[in-house]
Amino acid sequence: MRSEISNTVLKTENLSIGYRKKNTVNLIASEIDIEVKPGELVAVIGVNGAGKSTLLKTLSGIIQSIDGQVFISSNKLSKINPSDLAKNISIVLTEQFLSKNLSVIELVALGRQPYTNWIGRLTKTDLRKIKKAMALVGIENLRTKKCYELSDGQMQKVLIARAIAQDTPLVILDEPTTHLDLYHKAYVLQLLKKLTRKTNKTIVFASHEINLAIQLCDKIILMQEKKVQFGTPKELLDSGAFSDLFPKGLIKFDTDSSSFKIDT
């Protein structure tokens, strides 16, 4: 079992996700079997309410699974203590509470929290990693700006830099392109791809940008009602997985261009 998953950053076995309330279970999705390697860019795709955020929260240990297992590297997620978990997974959630009074460099520096001592003093290594993360994301020119002065696109880049500064093998982002225009959606997803290639980190993100995800990602987790498919974009295209993603009538999957179009 161990050698099988040693080159795997993230793996699930027969995972069921959902919410427990008293004695009832609200099951959102089940039979989720994924296996993600170092340096892969993975999109979680699905309609509103399909369970993308629930899956990301389960994979990062924020909520408990209903059944099955999550492995981070070769370890069971349920057995990893919080301080080790923060050295393995960095998380960027939507609508995360943040002090926008912080400067950009202060916010990126928060990524080093799992490594700093109790007074939070940054070492030379911390400073080097903060600088490197800002350079990789291309935000050195913003370093002294206050976060409330940033556009949504700039803020998204700062949050990505904070996750990179945390220097974990796995980065999880929930809808990193929300509120961005088409150019910046493509820019941010291209940036994530570049980061996987330059750092060999694995990035898993939820997105509604299906057309971009098909073009850019190594793997896709496609969430539909009570059915989750996982594979390369080509595998999912070849199996016709995208064709019944949305209700029929308004948009349809065009197999020639491998993208969704208005059904005229």
Ligand SMILES: Nc1ncnc2c1ncn2[C@@H]1O[C@H](COP(=O)(O)OP(=O)(O)OP(=O)(O)O)[C@@H](O)[C@H]1O
């Ligand atoms: N804290 C919670 N307790 C109970 N049910 C929840 C909770 N959070 C979400 N849900 C339910 O779980 C289902 C999946 O929600 P989730 O937010 O994971 O979907 P999503 O695919 O991320 O949606 P969107 O694209 O709209 O962000 C929904 O039916 C939602 O109502």
